[in-house]
Amino acid sequence: MKQILPLFARLIKIFNLPRSVLIISLWPIICSFSLIENSSGSPLRERPLWGFFAHKKINRLAVFTLPAEMFGFYKKNIEYITENAIRADERRYSVKGEAPKHFIDLDNYADSIRKQLAKSTWKDAVDKIGEDSLYAHGIVPWHINSMKYQLTEAFRKRDVKRILSLSADIGHYIADAHVPLHTTKNYNGQLSDQVGIHGFWESRLPETFAENYNFFVGQAAYEEYPQKRAWQTVMNANAALDSVLSFEKELSTQFSEDKKFSFEEVNGLTVRVYSKEFTNKYHQMLKSQVERQMRASVKMIGDFWFTCWVDAGQPDLLPLKKYEPTKEEDEEEKTEKANWLRRIFEVRKESDN
Numbered sequence: 001m002k003q004i005l006p007l008f009a010r011l012i013k014i015f016n017l018p019r020s021v022l023i024i025s026l027w028p029i030i031c032s033f034s035l036i037e038n039s040s041g042s043p044l045r046e047r048p049l050w051g052f053f054a055h056k057k058i059n060r061l062a063v064f065t066l067p068a069e070m071f072g073f074y075k076k077n078i079e080y081i082t083e084n085a086i087r088a089d090e091r092r093y094s095v096k097g098e099a100p101k102h103f104i105d106l107d108n109y110a111d112s113i114r115k116q117l118a119k120s121t122w123k124d125a126v127d128k129i130g131e132d133s134l135y136a137h138g139i140v141p142w143h144i145n146s147m148k149y150q151l152t153e154a155f156r157k158r159d160v161k162r163i164l165s166l167s168a169d170i171g172h173y174i175a176d177a178h179v180p181l182h183t184t185k186n187y188n189g190q191l192s193d194q195v196g197i198h199g200f201w202e203s204r205l206p207e208t209f210a211e212n213y214n215f216f217v218g219q220a221a222y223e224e225y226p227q228k229r230a231w232q233t234v235m236n237a238n239a240a241l242d243s244v245l246s247f248e249k250e251l252s253t254q255f256s257e258d259k260k261f262s263f264e265e266v267n268g269l270t271v272r273v274y275s276k277e278f279t280n281k282y283h284q285m286l287k288s289q290v291e292r293q294m295r296a297s298v299k300m301i302g303d304f305w306f307t308c309w310v311d312a313g314q315p316d317l318l319p320l321k322k323y324e325p326t327k328e329e330d331e332e333e334k335t336e337k338a339n340w341l342r343r344i345f346e347v348r349k350e351s352d353n
């Protein structure tokens with residue numbers, strides 16, 4: 001539930017509503033998010049979100065991996081790249097077909113199938129598995145590859161608006177692909193009695209410890225095999241899954257419920273969180289795993305932005321630095337975002353009736 005609180009904060013801002021009115025109106029949604037954590041079903045759009053904090057930080061840091069020819073343009077737009085790092089998640093609840101782009105349930109496939117899929121183009125995979133089934137179990141590695149082509153195209157056309165929007169979005173999907181719990185159908189520990197572990201790993205840990213992480217990852221490098229890299233990424237993240245789950249289980253045997261959890265005030269609401277002591281111990285057990293995955297995300301995002309630019313023929317980005325969104329573009333973007341959020345509101349209201 002903690003993961004949707006920032007969304008409420010945005011709604012309050014966008015609709016200029018008193019907090020109390022909004023919380024009362026959205027109470028069914030708040031409750032449904034709490035219920036999700038107890039549910040063993042896996043409705044696609046109800047999967048938890050990567051922490052907003054981590055997404056923003058990762059996109060922002062990726063700018064600093066870029067070579068001089070790209071750095072000026074991205075630096076000028078760093079606030080946009082940072083703020084829009086979470087836009088793909090905002091779309092998840094309101095745009096059909098968005099949710100599967102954020103994950104892949106690798107445990108749904110036998111080893112031999114996984115290996116075949118990793119080498120398959122999207123079209124081949126559809127022929128083999130069928131589109132519905134692929135979507136049901138997530139498509140993040142193919143989607144990263146598809147975004148890579150789109151961003152290259154945007155660079156070729158020197159379409160500033162699309163370059164920025166696709167850069168922010170591909171950063172989001174790449175970061176998601178690094179999260180071990182984005183590679184399993186047990187995405188929130190709901191199949192192993194560890195409900196809440198998703199937000200714990202990807203929100204609470206980075207929010208608590210990222211300040212001390214070393215994010216110096218060096219310069220972006222050209223990636224010759226983007227699809228292979230995307231697949232390696234989800235495979236590596238999946239290899240880390242066992243520690244994510246087993247360490248939490250192991251540690252839980254040493255803590256009583258009231259020591260494992262505590263209550264904190266978040267955006268004016270009291271929510272149950274993992275206690276500081278439990279969080280510290282778990283983080284130590286994981287031995288820099290979150291830091292490693294965040295660093296790898298930053299590096300891969302830089303590599304992909306750079307690769308798209310190179311593949312587009314290294315267009316001169318200096319003239320593009322002058323770009324300022326027109327008033328209409330600004331308005332269009334604000335309306336689009338408000339519509340996503342409004343749709344969440346409406347969809348839930350209808351379904352509750």
Ligand SMILES: [Zn+2]
Pocket residue numbers: 049050088089102172176
């Ligand atoms: Zn996501």
